[in-house]
Each structure stands twice: as C-alpha cells, then as structure tokens.
Amino acid sequence: MKKIFLLNFVLVFLLNIKAQEVIVLPKPQTQGGMPLMEALSKRKSMRNFDSNKSFNNQMLSNLLWAANGINRPELAKRTAPSAVNWQQIEIYVAIKEGVYYYNYKNHSLELVEVGDYRKEMGKQIFVGDASAVLVYIADIEKMEGANEKAIDFYSATDCGNVCQNVYLFCASESLATVEIGMIEREQIAKRLKIKEKAKVILTQPVGYSK
Secondary structure, three states: OHHHHHHHHHHHHHHHHHOOOEEEOOOOOOOOOOOHHHHHHHOOOOOOEOOOOOOOHHHHHHHHHHHHOEEEOOOOEEOOOOHHHOOOEEEEEEOOOEEEEEEOOOOEEEEEEEOOOHHHHOOOHHHHHOOEEEEEEEEHHHOOOOOHHHHHHHHHHHHHHHHHHHHHHHHHHOOEEOOEOOOOHHHHHHHHOOOOOEEEEEEEEEEOEO
8 A cells, every 4th residue: 555655655755756836938939930822722721640759839839829929029920810919819738748738929828727637628548649739729808898799709719710720830840640529628628727718728739740
C-alpha cells in the first residue's frame, strides 16, 4: 500500500514538473509559409494523426497566433473577425502535459489542469492521437446586447472563422486537422473549468499526419 502511494506521489510530482504553470510562447513567425491560393487548394480534413509526435513551443505559438492571435497590436485586432468586436471566442489547448488557456493578450498558455485529456475532447478515437486539441469556447458575457438567437448565430460564425484559420495554417505547414462537433460539451466544460456563462462550441485536433 505504501509503495502504491509513493508511486502515485512520484507520478503527480513528475507531471507537475513537466506541466508549466505558464508557457510564455515565442514570437510567432508571421513571414513566409505557403501562398494563399495554394493553401486553399490543399485545405482538407484529415483524421490520421501520428501519436508519437508533439509540437514544440514555436509551433504552438504559430498555430495559436494564426487561429486568433493579435495581428494589429496598435488596435488590439486579431487574425479572425468578430461580430461587434465582441471577441467572445476563447481557445483552450489540450496537450500531453495538460490543458491550457490561450491568453492572446500576452501570447501565453496558462495551465488549467495537469494531465493528458486530449481524448476527452472528442468521441472519436483519433482525437487523442493529435499533438494538440484546440477547444473553442464562446464567452457569452462579452456579447453585450445579444439575444439568444444572436448568441448562437454569431458564436458559431465567429468560431468557424477561427477554425478556417487553423485549416489554412495546417495546409501551409503540412499538418493534419479536422473540426469536431460530436463532443461531450458538459464534460469538456467541467474539465476546462469554464464560467457558467460560456459555451463549448467545437474542438479541433491538430497534429502530424501518420
């Protein structure tokens, strides 16, 4: 019994070493890449991921900036459009070490929970093989003046804009990705510890093709 307890303690200790509380991402590489028309021609959904490959911090930086990072610092404007400039779409990232919140204002990842929960972000088996799974949340509190119909419509529309950014980034970088709607939203919301007035919209696994 003591050996089991000690083993569990060591495992938790090691996980906490690997999962940093805050990951300050390097500056995104915003030059180069595939020409837009070529990326559009190669954009597709792919569901086969190499489970043995992880993203380094530079790849995470580029991916998240492309998804919905700040591209006009002087105006605090972002790479994906947002109705009424609500900026209600938030991104969480599930990687091997833990689940993180993407703080776009300072381009960093903030630890939510230690542990590998990638497979919880979709019902399909392949989701857990992705290097990272992006989770898109709509923060309803930011949508001032919107009724229920507008909340649903614009949350879905703005989330779609972010998804397409990721699709084009993946096409440019020869990565695999697919958007996932068949998910356990209540379970994910609990895992991410999101506020009551927030909605889980979609998830999007991203990784290297098998």
